[in-house]
Amino acid sequence: MSHTKLFIPGPVEVRPEILQAQTAPMIGHRSSDCDALIARVEEKLKQVFMTQHRVYILASSGSGLQEAAMRNGVREGRRVANFVNGAFSLRWHEVAAGCGKQAVRCDLPWGQPVRPADVDAALAGGVWDAITVVHNETSTGATSPVDEIAALLRQKYPDTLLFVDAVSSIAGDWIPTDAWGLDICLCSSQKALAMPPGLAFAAVSDRVLARAQEVTGRGWYFDFLELERYLVKSTTPATPAISLLRAADRQLSDILAEGMPARVARHRRLAEMTQQWALQHGFGLFAAEGHRSQTVTCIENIPGLDYASLSKFLKARGLAISNGYGALKGKTWRIAHMGDVSEKEMQELLDALSEFVKS
Numbered sequence: 001m002s003h004t005k006l007f008i009p010g011p012v013e014v015r016p017e018i019l020q021a022q023t024a025p026m027i028g029h030r031s032s033d034c035d036a037l038i039a040r041v042e043e044k045l046k047q048v049f050m051t052q053h054r055v056y057i058l059a060s061s062g063s064g065l066q067e068a069a070m071r072n073g074v075r076e077g078r079r080v081a082n083f084v085n086g087a088f089s090l091r092w093h094e095v096a097a098g099c100g101k102q103a104v105r106c107d108l109p110w111g112q113p114v115r116p117a118d119v120d121a122a123l124a125g126g127v128w129d130a131i132t133v134v135h136n137e138t139s140t141g142a143t144s145p146v147d148e149i150a151a152l153l154r155q156k157y158p159d160t161l162l163f164v165d166a167v168s169s170i171a172g173d174w175i176p177t178d179a180w181g182l183d184i185c186l187c188s189s190q191k192a193l194a195m196p197p198g199l200a201f202a203a204v205s206d207r208v209l210a211r212a213q214e215v216t217g218r219g220w221y222f223d224f225l226e227l228e229r230y231l232v233k234s235t236t237p238a239t240p241a242i243s244l245l246r247a248a249d250r251q252l253s254d255i256l257a258e259g260m261p262a263r264v265a266r267h268r269r270l271a272e273m274t275q276q277w278a279l280q281h282g283f284g285l286f287a288a289e290g291h292r293s294q295t296v297t298c299i300e301n302i303p304g305l306d307y308a309s310l311s312k313f314l315k316a317r318g319l320a321i322s323n324g325y326g327a328l329k330g331k332t333w334r335i336a337h338m339g340d341v342s343e344k345e346m347q348e349l350l351d352a353l354s355e356f357v358k359s
Ligand SMILES: *Cc1c(COP(=O)(O)O)cnc(C)c1O
Pocket: 009, 010, 061, 062, 063, 064, 088, 134, 136, 137, 138, 165, 166, 167, 168, 188
């Protein structure tokens, strides 16, 4: 079967053995086998998220958990600040508004990180239930120092919860949820975890569960208190995505066998290779220096380079990268280097790009 190797920022390549794990026969979701499967997956997720607390597992994409954060973490009449420095942080603001929350949009330049000073300036003098920040803005290739933001909140805004979208960076960058003090850290299965799409995971602090007690209109499917009641028994309120859980069980074991430090270091090397390639071939990098993503590189296009021709050239070689996102389409294009990609595979892609640029 002909196959286009994906270097797009999700879904990413999934190894055959992980795809294969999904083909095992069904089991009942109220069976002890299913409880054991969920317990194994959650235990491994806790290691990947570096948390002692809990990781909820949902049959949804990552955006579902952006909604869950808003429904559980923000009280009626209280405010949430959404820091917007790209398309996915903008989505979180739209989700907050869509949930009927008092959502304040704090715009920052795209390509820049969200810095603690930006957060301090926006929150000063106010009372806020929560803030939302995207750790790794997949649309711009900029990573924000959420550890420093968490430290600022602890020091100056101790009652404000920190909700972090790490959709495209969990398992590709170093994100110790507990050590940094993130209240919600969420991600999707189809990015740096290199699983098929369809699952979403969120590490959730005790502070969020305490807050949820005071929030009305939490809904049902994403109600953390309901999810907690079931997760303590290693089960779920609704039918879980059993086949995807089998893929997760296998892939998380492989991720932990590689080791998180080694996995993160490999992503760093892939990012450096890609950034160097771009700079050596006369391209600019869209994200601010010092804040460039480990998992996706957003390259500024140069005059005369037609992205459609580039994409076609790569397609003929069984390779795919991604155009710029939304307003950045045509102005930038993106190479994802996340998941299980090896340096050799990355070099093959970069060689093909060099060949195109020379022609
Ligand atoms: C892909 C992505 C999302 C959206 O995730 P879905 O799983 O498609 O809902 C949100 N945030 C970031 C940073 C992303 O990269």
